[in-house]
Amino acid sequence: MIAIYPGSFDPITLGHLDIIERGSQLFSQVIVAVLRNPNKTPLFSVQQRLEQIRQSTTHLDNVEIDAFEGLTVEYATRSKAKVLLRGLRAISDFEVELQMAHTNKTLSTEIETVFLATSNEYSFLSSSVVKEIARFGGSINHLVPPHVALDTYKCFTHNQTVSNPIKTDTTEVTPLNSSPNKREM
Numbered sequence: 012m013i014a015i016y017p018g019s020f021d022p023i024t025l026g027h028l029d030i031i032e033r034g035s036q037l038f039s040q041v042i043v044a045v046l047r048n049p050n051k052t053p054l055f056s057v058q059q060r061l062e063q064i065r066q067s068t069t070h071l072d073n074v075e076i077d078a079f080e081g082l083t084v085e086y087a088t089r090s091k092a093k094v095l096l097r098g099l100r101a102i103s104d105f106e107v108e109l110q111m112a113h114t115n116k117t118l119s120t121e122i123e124t125v126f127l128a129t130s131n132e133y134s135f136l137s138s139s140v141v142k143e144i145a146r147f148g149g150s151i152n153h154l155v156p157p158h159v160a161l162d163t164y165k166c167f168t169h170n171q172t173v174s175n176p177i178k179t180d181t182t183e184v185t186p187l188n189s190s191p192n193k194r195e196m
């Protein structure tokens with residue numbers, strides 16, 4: 012059975028990756044689908060996000076990456092998917108997700124929404140949190156894959172003084188204000 016995992020993924024986090032990995036154990040194929048949303052101003056272009064997700068999921072044979080516009084259920088029907096996979100972190104997610112699931116059911120009775128509960132260690136984690144931390148020079152190495160950390164730091168370097176240049180070829184990426192000399196007490 013094919014499942015779509017739709018979302019913004021701006022950028023992909025370890026929380027998303029956890030849902031993708033667990034979903035890939037449950038379904039024959041998982042399509043991670045980035046919504047082309049003209050109403051949002053994302054940090055990363057759709058193309059960048061697709062590449063970030065692709066690099067994060069090379070170890071998963073039955074995971075595909077795609078972008079779509081319009082209604083998710085219509086995209087799911089075109090893709091021959093029967094399931095929309097979504098993650099739940101908290102009650103706040105539940106309210107929004109339940110409304111979305113019910114709305115989608117009115118649009119297509121064929122497609123079911125399946126929720127996976129977040130893993131404990133990622134229950135606080137969102138793309139917004141990652142961007143907020145990176146914007147202020149904090150470390151996001153424990154929150155996103157290394158190449159995504161690098162991309163994200165780069166986005167925020169143009170208007171900041173970087174005392175520790177970001178490494179480009181390692182798995183540990185240096186946050187903007189990680190130098191103790193730069194820290195103001």
Ligand SMILES: Nc1ncnc2c1ncn2[C@@H]1O[C@H](COP(=O)(O)OP(=O)(O)OP(=O)(O)O)[C@@H](O)[C@H]1O
Nearest residue numbers: 018019020026027097098099129133136137138139
């Ligand atoms: N840490 C996480 N654990 C489980 N599910 C998650 C986690 N982060 C996001 N999700 C789920 O992934 C799907 C796509 O979410 P989305 O792209 O909005 O990410 P987000 O982290 O919520 O970003 P934003 O802060 O921009 O809303 C949603 O179903 C969301 O509930």
Ligand SMILES: CC(C)(COP(=O)(O)O)[C@@H](O)C(=O)NCCC(=O)NCCS
Nearest residue numbers: 017018019020046081082083084111114
């Ligand atoms: C893309 C998404 C799944 C939400 O993703 P998000 O959790 O990243 O905000 C939702 O906004 C969506 O399905 N948008 C496409 C339009 C649509 O199908 N709307 C009806 C369901 S509310």
Ligand SMILES: [Mg+2]
Nearest residue numbers: 018019137138
């Ligand atoms: Mg969200």
